Amino acid sequence: MIPHEKELVERLKNKPFALVGVNTDKDKEYYKRQVAVHGVTWRSSWQGGTNGPLCREWNVRGYPTIYVLDHKGVIRFKNARGKELDAAVDKLLKELEDEEKAKSAK
């Protein structure tokens, strides 16, 4: 999963896009080392384990669990993976772009 996430972040680095992580590793030092090894650039909330407060509030039962939100913060997709995830993000970016175009045309 991580290579694909990296690719996504790299491909969309000049777009209004953000990958926000909620990390569930137990060992903070291990997590930091792995971030360096894999070249992870995105920010993650630190939960200290899969039973962290956000994981419980968000009813996370499996990993990874992925939500895609549009620019208004609305949940638009749940658990899209791979190409599906790319398409979901591209669709929402297009929506945002169209909205801005419509605004500037007024």
Next chain:
Amino acid sequence: MIRSDANSHFGSALLRGALALVLVAGALAAAPAAALDAPREARTEQPKPEQATPSDPVAVERRAKELAVLLERWRANETAMGEDYKAWRAATQDARTQGLPREQWPASPLLGWFAKNEELADLGQPDALVWCVQQVSTTGRELAAILACKDRWYGKLVAEHADTSALEKALVHLRVEGSPGSLPAARAIELLEQAARNSTKPAIQAKALSALIEPLSRSGLADAPARRKALLERLAKDYGETVEGQRAKATLNGEVVLTIGNVAPDFTTKDAEGVEFKLSDYRGKVVVLDFWGFW
């Protein structure tokens, strides 16, 4: 399958106990099978001869004394079962080292104990009730007799021992009833509702209500989804301090709040460096929110 396994365990040494068991099983198969078919009212008033009415202090005290005696007897049984088990394990080990075939290994001592523990269960000793509920399926009796026993024993546990750790243990078994070969889902639901009503401890009430969701989902009742939701809401609202209440809140959150088309609830959190940030910091951008880990 279970039946033939159980029968093969009867060694000659255990023959007496086995005979007693067969007699007990025979009697049970005849009587409570009929009770199972009897109307609900008749069944609920049947098993309470020794139950004390709270308004009668003499009876309450007498029952407390009886239970103390029964507890002593149960502890004695437990110790003796422990000894039997140790001896059986050693004998099995010997048989294995001698290279004997599996059929010649010693029989489990469990069946020999069943009649003794069952007597205590029928007198209402709560730990013996749980032991019997757990073990009765391994006795090789007719299913109707097994279910009639379970029905009666669970009934005693929820009626007379709703505040005990024994009931808490029983809830673990009660929650998986309601599938083929076990108690009907409707009866499991009824028992769990009684447990929640009878217990004065919020922790036990929450466990019983949470356990209820499982047989309810298996019941196929038309109103099961609505009742499930009502239970989750009650757990989330009235039992927020318990694990079950928190789990209910999360389940409701997952099903109701965190659905496609809703605005994601905001959160404030810290990254691994201790720097605070909010989900809403990213408003205006398309966001992939990813629960992940390297592990």
